[in-house]
Amino acid sequence: MQAPVQRAAAPVQRRRTPLGAPITPVEPSAAADGELTVQRSPFRRSHHSAVGALAASAAATVADTLGRVEPRGTERPEDPPPAYSPAAVDAAPPPYTVGSTPVASDDEAPPAYTRVPEGSFDPKGLSDFQVDELVHRMVGRITRLIRTELRMDRERIGRLRDDHR
Known part of the structure; x- marks a missing residue:
């Protein structure tokens, strides 16, 4: 026989511990009659939350690492750069x-x-005849490259049809 499943009556508020704070483990509590109860959150977890958690963890690690590392050969300036002063219009x-x-x-x-x-x-x-053939081959290849670039631009902005013809 399986142990009965007990669900929380109200959603449990979870607080995040600040970074660097010690984490204290929670002692499991046993039911009065000796049965172990299982408490589940009211929402359903999916693999998307795991992917999001992994992505957030990786981003935090990268940001933390990059925050401590300075590129080689670069020095921080002692004084900030001078303020921008636009040139006079009538100069x-x-x-x-x-x-x-x-x-x-x-x-x-x-x-x-x-x-x-x-x-x-x-x-x-x-x-x-040789000059004409050479020009024909060059123009054909250049035209094909330009058409490909224009089509890729239309695909990038989401307009696959050219309505201007």
């Missing part, structure tokens, strides 16, 4: 200086054009 632009072109450090001219060696690929030697 004049900085003065223009004539002749401030960047100059190469070695003052060398760029290399001169060299002809393509005989027997290697020369793009200027392609016939019109």
Whole structure:
């Protein structure tokens, strides 16, 4: 024969202990006639609460660990950064200086054009048909990539149909 199941008349309020506080175990109480009673909570537990508890525990562990660890090579500044001050709207632009072109450090001219060696690929030697075929292949691939990106964007925002056509 099984022991009778006793349910709580009113929901039991559970309090969480503060972090770091000692946890005192609860002594089981026996019934007057020596039978053990089982008390169950009034709500039904599911696997979702276990998953939520595991996720909360993992998040707390990660937050606690990251709170104590500082990235290597970074130092905390002693003083906070200066406050943001927007530029004046009516301020004049900085003065223009004539002749401030960047100059190469070695003052060398760029290399001169060299002809393509005989027997290697020369793009200027392609016939019109070859240029057309090359452009057709490139445009076809680029168009396919652009269409794929646009379709993925529509899927991401939830609009699978293009109603603008």
